[in-house]
Amino acid sequence: MGEDAPVVADTTGPVTTVTLNRPERLNAISPAVVDAIDAALDGLTASTRVLVITGRGRAFSAGGDLEAVEAMARERGLGAGAGTEEFHAAISAVLRRLELLDFPVVAAVNGLAVAGGLEIACACDVVLAVESARFGDGHANYGLLPAGGGSVRLPRRLGVGRAKYLMYTGETVSAATMRDWGLVAELVGDGELAAATDRLTARLAAASRDGLGRMKTMVDRGLEMTVDDALAHEQKVAAEHVHAADYAEGLSAFRERRAPRFD
Structure with missing residues (x-):
């Protein structure tokens, strides 16, 4: 994939890094992003021992790109509802596929992780985050519902009460709060995420x-x-x-x- 692709996959030895690559859109998840993540998973080889998901720029992912979903529906002659249903099914399937990989998957959260971004993080085994990162569900702010596994994974990761708080209020919370609540395993300073990720993946890859x-x-x-x-x-x-x-x-x-x- 080229540097202008919506997702860039890079493999170095036993570690594959999948980077969401739409910084100008806060790495919003479009149908093309879902397809590209799926293709990156297709490209994994038996030598891969660790997969890292991260984002380029100041966001991990701000969630679904609803404008792109509507554009996809128009291009394919689908009604808005049908296009959204197809998108929901696709993102749910690709995150389940990510979750079922038989080796560790690490989310390296470099910034804002909201809605679909939070759902990606919850589908990973271990979450690292910079101190400035913010996490939230956000769907309630616009009368929407989670459809990438948020209602299933978030209560399992945080507990029912905290999950419902995030889902009902649409609030964002700090990375430190998410560490205290159990989602974030390691909190690092801004600018230290790459080094911390390398240390963790080296340890996991050697196991x-x-x-x-x-x-x-x-x-x-x-x-x-x-x-x-x-x-x-x-x-x-x-x-x-x-x-x-x-x-x-x-x-x-x-x-x-x-x-x-x-x-």
Whole structure:
């Protein structure tokens, strides 16, 4: 993808970075952006161990580009409602696809993350954010509804009360508040996001891909189960992992007091 593309994907070793690239529109999510994220996921290879989502400019993403959605509907001869439904379905599907990747996905939030931007962050495993970033749902301000998974993921990440507060009021809150509420894992100074992201991704990329993938399955699937079923699922996945090459390498490294070397 060229530098003027709505999304730029760059792979360096085991880390792929997907950058929302519409800074003049605060990285608003258009149908073209959704298609480009989907294409970037199509382009991932087996060597990818970590995926980073970030934005160019002063925003992570200000949410859906409603003007672009309406333009798409007109170009395709769709009614406004039908065009919006298609857009909602597309963004919901691509964020679910992002969420189900079997390796860590990191949101590096460089600025404003509102509505669809917040929904992207909630679909990621780990969220880093600069101190100046602001987060909000925002749909209620215009009589709209979340349709990129916000009503599902936000309560799971923040708790029901805080999620409803953000959804009902349309307020934006600071990155520090989102850290206190549990969405943001690490808060960094403005200008330090790239270095902090590199440190985290280097650590994740050096870990066992199978191990982190199975951990992700344990947590994400476990949240959908009763406690007893989740415990049984944990035992099942752990039993499978003891036969993995990374498990054997980890034990050898522990015995030999060296760093493990995972393929």
